[in-house]
Amino acid sequence: MMTEHERMAELLFPEPLKTAEEYEKIYPPRDLPGNAIVTRFAPSPTGFLHIGGLFAAFVAQRAALSTGGRFYLRIEDTDKKREVENGVSGIVKGLGSFGIEINEGMISENEEVGNYGPYIQSRRVGIYHTYAKELVLRGLAYPCFMTEAELSDIRERQEAEKKNPGCYGEYAIYRNITAEEAEKRIADGESYVLRLKSPGNEENRIKFVDGIKGEIEMPENIQDVVILKSDGIPTYHFAHAVDDHLMRTTDVIRGDEWISSVPIHLQFFELLGFRPPRYSHISPVMKEEDGGKRKLSKRKDPEAAVSYYSQVGYPKGAVIEYLLTIANSNYEEWRAENPNTPNEEFEFSLSKMSKAGALFDLVKLSDISKNYISTLTREQVTDEVIAWARENAPQFGAVLEKDIEYTKSVFGVERNEIKPRKELVKWDEAPAYAEYFYDELWDRKRDFDGILPKADIIEILTEYKKVYTPEETAESWFPNVREMSVRLGYAKAPKLYKKDPEAYKGHVGDVSSCIRVAVTGRRNSPDLYEIMQVLGFDKVMKRIDESIELLNK
Numbered sequence: 290m291m292t293e294h295e296r297m298a299e300l301l302f303p304e305p306l307k308t309a310e311e312y313e314k315i316y317p318p319r320d321l322p323g324n325a326i327v328t329r330f331a332p333s334p335t336g337f338l339h340i341g342g343l344f345a346a347f348v349a350q351r352a353a354l355s356t357g358g359r360f361y362l363r364i365e366d367t368d369k370k371r372e373v374e375n376g377v378s379g380i381v382k383g384l385g386s387f388g389i390e391i392n393e394g395m396i397s398e399n400e401e402v403g404n405y406g407p408y409i410q411s412r413r414v415g416i417y418h419t420y421a422k423e424l425v426l427r428g429l430a431y432p433c434f435m436t437e438a439e440l441s442d443i444r445e446r447q448e449a450e451k452k453n454p455g456c457y458g459e460y461a462i463y464r465n466i467t468a469e470e471a472e473k474r475i476a477d478g479e480s481y482v483l484r485l486k487s488p489g490n491e492e493n494r495i496k497f498v499d500g501i502k503g504e505i506e507m508p509e510n511i512q513d514v515v516i517l518k519s520d521g522i523p524t525y526h527f528a529h530a531v532d533d534h535l536m537r538t539t540d541v542i543r544g545d546e547w548i549s550s551v552p553i554h555l556q557f558f559e560l561l562g563f564r565p566p567r568y569s570h571i572s573p574v575m576k577e578e579d580g581g582k583r584k585l586s587k588r589k590d591p592e593a594a595v596s597y598y599s600q601v602g603y604p605k606g607a608v609i610e611y612l613l614t615i616a617n618s619n620y621e622e623w624r625a626e627n628p629n630t631p632n633e634e635f636e637f638s639l640s641k642m643s644k645a646g647a648l649f650d651l652v653k654l655s656d657i658s659k660n661y662i663s664t665l666t667r668e669q670v671t672d673e674v675i676a677w678a679r680e681n682a683p684q685f686g687a688v689l690e691k692d693i694e695y696t697k698s699v700f701g702v703e704r705n706e707i708k709p710r711k712e713l714v715k716w717d718e719a720p721a722y723a724e725y726f727y728d729e730l731w732d733r734k735r736d737f738d739g740i741l742p743k744a745d746i747i748e749i750l751t752e753y754k755k756v757y758t759p760e761e762t763a764e765s766w767f768p769n770v771r772e773m774s775v776r777l778g779y780a781k782a783p784k785l786y787k788k789d790p791e792a793y794k795g796h797v798g799d800v801s802s803c804i805r806v807a808v809t810g811r812r813n814s815p816d817l818y819e820i821m822q823v824l825g826f827d828k829v830m831k832r833i834d835e836s837i838e839l840l841n842k
């Protein structure tokens with residue numbers, strides 16, 4: 290004779306299912322050192338990767354890395370409404386472009402690596418049913434046939450009686466439904482969800498220690514939450530418990546919008562006989578505005594989307610430096626003491642995370658990025674700029690790729706170990722930076738206005754053509770310009786000119802400005818001698834001729 294619970298379980302889950310013991314064997318704990326953190330990033334495939342999500346993924350990955358653990362990517366696609374096409378690839382790409390490497394999990398729309406899969410929830414339905422059936426067998430879950438009308442009815446009653454909303458206790462009208470009645474309703478074609486028969490009590494409180502926020506106390510869960518929706522797909526809460534158990538997650542590191550769900554989660558872990566993970570809840574990434582702080586908003590802030598950073602071209606190395614800086618309060622100091630050590634060697638710690646929420650500050654990111662770019666070699670810059678341009682500025686990229694050696698020398702100007710120039714903040718500044726090095730990109734406009742009278746500029750340029758030779762060296766160049774300036778009636782130093790402006794036509798700075806504008810079009814540029822070396826003697830001469838012609842018009 291079948292018991293009542295057995296009858297119900299067979300009614301709701303007639304399909305052949307593996308047992309929980311079998312799953313325990315299929316997914317044994319990993320062979321890792323005792324303190325190793327196994328954690329994950331578990332986004333829904335909505336296609337949009339929020340910077341807060343990237344930050345959480347980064348923190349989880351670093352926590353795993355620093356303990357010799359594992360970090361995996363699980364796709365939570367139980368909510369079909371939120372899904373977009375190619376949503377998984379968007380996430381995989383987003384993580385990859387910021388160097389967040391996964392050890393296991395989804396690597397593209399349909400492929401995965403690792404022994405704990407499937408790593409996408411829609412392919413784990415049979416697994417969830419095994420555990421849901423277990424709960425039914427133990428009298429801890431029941432089919433609930435409540436209609437929309439009944440649900441809104443209890444909502445109204447609760448409002449009137451000033452009771453907490455939800456399906457619990459006396460409001461959970463199908464809590465004690467018999468297998469016989471369920472069978473009839475199912476035969477009549479009624480749809481149902483599977484609910485937890487929560488053993489929770491309103492009076493009880495639960496406690497847990499959050500890895501970031503410390504000890505937290507909350508009321509125990511009393512809600513008969515949904516385990517499986519009417520289509521048999523689990524809710525996020527139930528899938529979380531089953532997956533994080535079978536995937537042997539030691540640490541759940543996620544956004545703090547989930548804190549309020551912890552009582553439900555801990556109850557599931559307990560009822561299913563699973564050891565609960567440690568939870569670490571990350572506060573949202575904030576933005577400073579009008580003296581206050583607010584969450585970065587997908588709608589209002591372009592920088593909320595991870596794609597923004599690759600589009601404008603913050604190098605991934607700089608973004609990682611930045612994320613480490615806002616994630617761990619002692620990172621900046623460590624970096625100052627270890628300027629050349631790879632960041633992976635920094636001992637990342639969850640307990641050093643800010644409880645209040647990291648402030649996201651584009652000015653600071655730009656500052657870090659500028660420093661970071663100044664430490665790259667000309668080869669690295671060339672590779673990164675070209676990779677950025679291929680995606681975001683293909684015409685510019687094509688020009689750069691025509692002569693890679695030349696492009697390397699363009700980005701090699703003032704790139705030295707002792708005092709590199711800090712010029713570029715992100716790669717979308719590269720076209721403006723590089724423009725005058727390439728005839729096909731440069732508009733040939735020259736900003737001579739107001740440096741000196743036209744006739745004097747013409748005289749300077751004409752004279753300079755006689756002075757500048759292909760043999761010019763970095764050491765000889767400026768002294769030669771200075772000597773020429775003095776010969777033409779200019780002070781050899783701005784200070785001298787300031788003291789006695791009547792005595793000179795101008796000073797050596799004005800003279801080199803004229804040459805700079807003739808060659809580059811601009812008043813400000815990196816080291817002019819180096820630029821002229823990159824352009825080559827013939828091009829420099831041609832540009833000076835062109836300028837004289839322009840001035841004579």
Ligand code: GLU
Nearest residue numbers: 331332333365529542543
């Ligand atoms: N799928 C959940 C989300 O989209 C994951 C939460 C968790 O990490 O447990 O945020």
